[in-house]
Amino acid sequence: DSGVTQTPKHLITATGQRVTLRCSPRSGDLSVYWYQQSLDQGLQFLIQYYNGEERAKGNILERFSAQQFPDLHSELNLSSLELGDSALYFCASSVRGNDLANEKLFFGSGTQLSVL
Amino acid sequence: GIQVEQSPPDLILQEGANSTLRCNFSDSVNNLQWFHQNPWGQLINLFYIPSGTKQNGRLSATTVATERYSLLYISSSQTTDSGVYFCAVEQGNFNKFYFGSGTKLNVKP
Numbered sequence: 001d002s003g004v005t006q007t008p009k010h011l012i013t014a015t016g017q018r019v020t021l022r023c024s025p026r027s028g029d030l031s032v033y034w035y036q037q038s039l040d041q042g043l044q045f046l047i048q049y050y051n052g053e054e055r056a057k058g059n060i061l062e063r064f065s066a067q068q069f070p071d072l073h074s075e076l077n078l079s080s081l082e083l084g085d086s087a088l089y090f091c092a093s094s095v096r097g098n099d100l101a102n103e104k105l106f107f108g109s110g111t112q113l114s115v116l
Numbered sequence: 117g118i119q120v121e122q123s124p125p126d127l128i129l130q131e132g133a134n135s136t137l138r139c140n141f142s143d144s145v146n147n148l149q150w151f152h153q154n155p156w157g158q159l160i161n162l163f164y165i166p167s168g169t170k171q172n173g174r175l176s177a178t179t180v181a182t183e184r185y186s187l188l189y190i191s192s193s194q195t196t197d198s199g200v201y202f203c204a205v206e207q208g209n210f211n212k213f214y215f216g217s218g219t220k221l222n223v224k225p
Binding site: 002033035042043045048056058088090092103104105106107109110112 | 147149151157158159160161164202204212213214215216217218
């Protein structure tokens with residue numbers, strides 16, 4: 001168990017709908033990262049938050065948004081869903097302090113999103 | 117962004133065999149990690165190794181930062197080693213980890 005909790009584990013929805021994925025980082029970790037894993041694209045970095053603030057953005061679509069709350073949990077919102085959004089969405093966390101030593105990423109078990 | 121290439125893409129081993137997986141990256145990095153994605157999809161952090169050599173049981177990893185590559189060694193492979201192995205790198209303090217496309221390992225009994 002990595003200590004990173006993601007809910008739900010599975011999500012089935014229809015095109016055009018909106019869903020929210022939730023992530024609770026490991027205790028003490030300030031940074032949360034979101035990744036999308038699809039068969040043809042591998043693991044794609046979406047966005048990162050540190051202590052409530054957005055720190056880095058990757059290949060995140062405008063239909064997607066995220067935030068990190070004061071208790072450090074994070075939510076990824078996916079709207080106007082398309083068939084191509086079907087993928088495994090991972091959240092990861094790290095301490096992300098000033099000392100970069102041992103800045104390991106720890107991943108949750110993922111949310112499998114199926115858009116029908 | 118930085119390019120990360122892993123080889124081989126696929127590897128089939130007989131139980132007990134040894135293997136070497138390679139990760140090449142196109143620019144200098146300050147953070148490199150190896151992950152194992154098991155058949156159930158879980159991503160497990162194996163090593164944080166921006167440079168040097170580390171060992172953990174039957175697994176070891178070496179990163180030669182000046183030559184921009186890292187190697188993951190698996191000795192006496194077991195069926196539970198099956199899955200996909202990814203390396204991920206980060207440049208500077210940009211907070212973006214770039215993943216390679218992975219090496220899919222199948223260890224047969």
